[in-house]
Amino acid sequence: MIKRISIDKLRPNMYVSDLNCDWIPHHKLKREGRIPNDATIEQLKQRGIKEVYIDTDRGPDEADAVTLQEVEQQNQAKLNKAGAQNMDRAGSVSVEEELLKAHKLQNKAKSIMTGVLSDVKFGKPLEAEAFDDLADGMIDSVVRNHNALACLGRIRAKDNYLMEHSINLAVLMGIFAKSMKIDRDTMHQVMVGALLHDIGKIMVPDNILHKPGKLDDDEFARMKQHVVFSRDLLKNTPGIHPLTVDVAAQHHERIDGSGYPEGLMGCDICREGKMVAITDVYDAITADRCYHKGLPPTVALKKLLEWSGTHLEEGLVHTFIRSMGIYPVGSLVMMESGRLAVVIEASEKDQTRPIVKVIYHTRLKQYIPTEIVDLSKPISQDSIKSSVDPEKWRIKIADFLT
Numbered sequence: 001m002i003k004r005i006s007i008d009k010l011r012p013n014m015y016v017s018d019l020n021c022d023w024i025p026h027h028k029l030k031r032e033g034r035i036p037n038d039a040t041i042e043q044l045k046q047r048g049i050k051e052v053y054i055d056t057d058r059g060p061d062e063a064d065a066v067t068l069q070e071v072e073q074q075n076q077a078k079l080n081k082a083g084a085q086n087m088d089r090a091g092s093v094s095v096e097e098e099l100l101k102a103h104k105l106q107n108k109a110k111s112i113m114t115g116v117l118s119d120v121k122f123g124k125p126l127e128a129e130a131f132d133d134l135a136d137g138m139i140d141s142v143v144r145n146h147n148a149l150a151c152l153g154r155i156r157a158k159d160n161y162l163m164e165h166s167i168n169l170a171v172l173m174g175i176f177a178k179s180m181k182i183d184r185d186t187m188h189q190v191m192v193g194a195l196l197h198d199i200g201k202i203m204v205p206d207n208i209l210h211k212p213g214k215l216d217d218d219e220f221a222r223m224k225q226h227v228v229f230s231r232d233l234l235k236n237t238p239g240i241h242p243l244t245v246d247v248a249a250q251h252h253e254r255i256d257g258s259g260y261p262e263g264l265m266g267c268d269i270c271r272e273g274k275m276v277a278i279t280d281v282y283d284a285i286t287a288d289r290c291y292h293k294g295l296p297p298t299v300a301l302k303k304l305l306e307w308s309g310t311h312l313e314e315g316l317v318h319t320f321i322r323s324m325g326i327y328p329v330g331s332l333v334m335m336e337s338g339r340l341a342v343v344i345e346a347s348e349k350d351q352t353r354p355i356v357k358v359i360y361h362t363r364l365k366q367y368i369p370t371e372i373v374d375l376s377k378p379i380s381q382d383s384i385k386s387s388v389d390p391e392k393w394r395i396k397i398a399d400f401l402t
Helices: 038-046 068-082 094-119 129-153 157-179 184-196 199-202 217-235 242-252 272-283 297-307 314-324
Strands: 004-005 015-018 053-055 332-335 341-347 353-362 366-374 384-388
Touching: 038 217, 068 314, 094 129, 094 157, 094 199, 129 157, 129 184, 129 341, 157 272, 157 314, 184 217, 184 242, 199 217, 199 332, 217 242, 217 332, 242 272, 272 297, 272 314, 297 314, 297 384, 314 353, 332 353, 341 366
Parallel strands: none
Antiparallel strands: 004 053, 015 053, 332 341, 332 384, 341 353, 353 366
16 A cells, blocks of 8 residues: 655655655656665754655554545545635737747747857857847737646646757746736746746756766756856846846745755745746656656645645645636546547636547547537536546647647
8 A cells, every 4th residue: 555654754674656856847856665774764854854655565554544445535626725706817908819829929938948058168258148038928818818838838848858848837837926916027037037047057067967867966966057057147148137046046936945945945946046946846746757757736736735735835835726717728627528638728708617629439449530618618618537647548639739
């Protein structure tokens, strides 16, 4: 049986089935195995790990541990509660209308990011003006209908992670900031910070940055330096706002002090720093990497809830979930009718009833003609039963998002 226990209850010979630490970017730690000694437990504590999952069929049990089933029930209840209050997500245009503009904007972002990453790598100065224009365009798109850029953010390539992650993070921060009614100037600085938050990775050796296996302690220490590189580069770039620097400098800080590079706690982290920590983790754990299979969006939201209150700011996690919807754009959902559908737009009225594209019938075991269904309308006679993993049905979500 799989159970979750506090790291303080972990003992030698227990069998860890999951370190539950995907909130630690780049950790690349071995996910499972038998705990050999107390020194190993201390190393896990030093990494900031608070809870792990153990397999009691393969090692000692812990009597008061919570079972995986109970954790799932708790997380689902938290997700339902977080999503109970709808946010004002109304846009001025439909997602179909905005997609063409969003495509052009995304291509522009990729072109700019590619050029800047190359320039910085070869020691050329960072030009802030291009990112100001890009951020303004992204804000306009998010305001018109953020679902378009959110759709494109679910279409990813493993070998372009650094660039795509930065663009997606800016989009997520724009959606988050819009839901909180943050003023446009602050929204602008936050999105520029998101676009440039990982620029320092260019200065991390490729053999560490792209290592498919576990990073040793020295490699992990060098990887963490990318935040310092990003912060210092932005500080020394004319035209970069201090808030933009803070976003880049604090995206790996955690409210319990377990983050890096400064180990800041709670009130020492600015609001926008706490926000970008949440969006950074969400985007990272939903992406396919050479060492990590991306989680379905709804599962990722549950993990954010599991890590909130310790590593992530709980109130902001709830706000982020409401801004995304409990079935974020790009989620694959099982309908009560037995059909599978991809979420393409959040509902303004009810988070449990988004706009979906129906694509597959599980009872017939075949694809069906695609149909756009607004589940919030009375005419719709179907509803979502649950979110599902596309891998189970061998469905490529990206094929149905545009």
